[in-house]
Amino acid sequence: MNNAIGIFDSGLGGLTVLHELQAAMQHEYFVYVADSAYAPYGNKDGETVLQRSLLIAETLTQTHQIKALVVACNTATAAAVHQLREILDIPVIGMEPALKPAVEQSESGIVGILATENTLQSDKFSNLLDAHQHQARILTQPCAGLVEAVEQGELHSGKTKDLLASYVLPLMDEGVDTLVLGCTHYPWFEPMIRELVGDDIAIISTGKAVAKQVQKQTQKQIQSHTINKQGQTMFYTTGDAEQISQLASSLLQSNIVFQPFSPQHSEP
Ligand code: DGL
Numbered sequence: 001m002n003n004a005i006g007i008f009d010s011g012l013g014g015l016t017v018l019h020e021l022q023a024a025m026q027h028e029y030f031v032y033v034a035d036s037a038y039a040p041y042g043n044k045d046g047e048t049v050l051q052r053s054l055l056i057a058e059t060l061t062q063t064h065q066i067k068a069l070v071v072a073c074n075t076a077t078a079a080a081v082h083q084l085r086e087i088l089d090i091p092v093i094g095m096e097p098a099l100k101p102a103v104e105q106s107e108s109g110i111v112g113i114l115a116t117e118n119t120l121q122s123d124k125f126s127n128l129l130d131a132h133q134h135q136a137r138i139l140t141q142p143c144a145g146l147v148e149a150v151e152q153g154e155l156h157s158g159k160t161k162d163l164l165a166s167y168v169l170p171l172m173d174e175g176v177d178t179l180v181l182g183c184t185h186y187p188w189f190e191p192m193i194r195e196l197v198g199d200d201i202a203i204i205s206t207g208k209a210v211a212k213q214v215q216k217q218t219q220k221q222i223q224s225h226t227i228n229k230q231g232q233t234m235f236y237t238t239g240d241a242e243q244i245s246q247l248a249s250s251l252l253q254s255n256i257v258f259q260p261f262s263p264q265h266s267e268p
Contacts, residue, residue, distance in 0.1 A: 003067055005029070005030050005218065007021070007030060007033070008033040008056050008070075008072065010036075010073055011034045011147065011244075012150055012151060012188075013185030015248060016184050016207050017095070020211040021211045023211070027229055029233070031233070032235050033060060035237075036151065037239045041076055043118070043144070046079045049076055050079045052076075054080065055264075055265065057087075057092075058265060061088065061090070068217060071084065073183075074115060074116065075116045078124040091217040095184060096125075097182030098205065099132050100132065101204055102204050103178075105202060106136055110139065110178075113141065114181055115142065120140050141168075143167050143183070146164070147183065147185045161192065165196055179201055181203065182206075184206075188251060190205070236259050237258045237259075238262070241259055241260050
């Protein structure tokens with residue numbers, strides 16, 4: 001499938017972004033890669049995440065001649081978006097925790113951010129924090145184990161619920177009224193978070209804003225594309241395709257078939 005928009009994540013988190021992209025661009029072709037063999041990215045060293053991101057991007061541009069790349073992962077964006085933009089001659093759209101809208105809309109002036117350890121420790125996040133911390137008290141919470149819970153199909157287990165409560169409830173005690181989901185895996189937990197925090201807390205994720213951005217950046221190409229055709233999505237994984245297909249189908253409540261993906265450097 002050529003002329004598609006490529007999307008990748010460490011695993012199944014990027015599906016929350018894909019969902020928004022499909023809703024915004026119904027005629028578009030998408031190629032989704034889950035780097036499940038290397039998930040989670042959040043506790044890998046930055047160089048590993050960078051190299052995986054470069055390899056996946058290179059393979060996607062060669063095998064599918066993608067016209068844009070969405071890095072549907074906050075951790076990979078922090079580690080690799082600059083280099084990806086340097087080496088690719090297509091638009092590269094990354095994710096970052098939605099701090100700006102959060103501080104703008106918070107009434108208590110106290111905002112909580114859930115993200116991976118790597119995202120919170122990155123220079124990119126530190127710059128984002130510097131830009132906004134005069135506007136609100138911003139509390140960061142690394143959430144070890146949540147990505148694994150999604151990848152292992154344990155979204156609703158007692159252990160996951162306890163873990164989630166241990167991350168979210170202390171933020172509520174501090175007076176947070178706006179919670180930012182700074183990892184694309186976390187929207188899968190939104191109903192559970194909502195149950196923990198009640199209806200008065202705003203929960204913000206980045207998928208919709210990124211979909212708008214992708215739409216804007218690929219508008220010209222979309223016009224020259226077959227606008228009347230129904231969109232399609234192909235799914236690939238570097239992990240166990242059968243297992244990932246089952247997990248994704250259960251998350252999305254529809255039959256999703258992942259195929260094996262073997263990222264390779266091009267011949268020099
Ligand atoms: N979805 C990735 C993110 O947005 C998860 C990273 C991980 O694999 O730990 O950060």
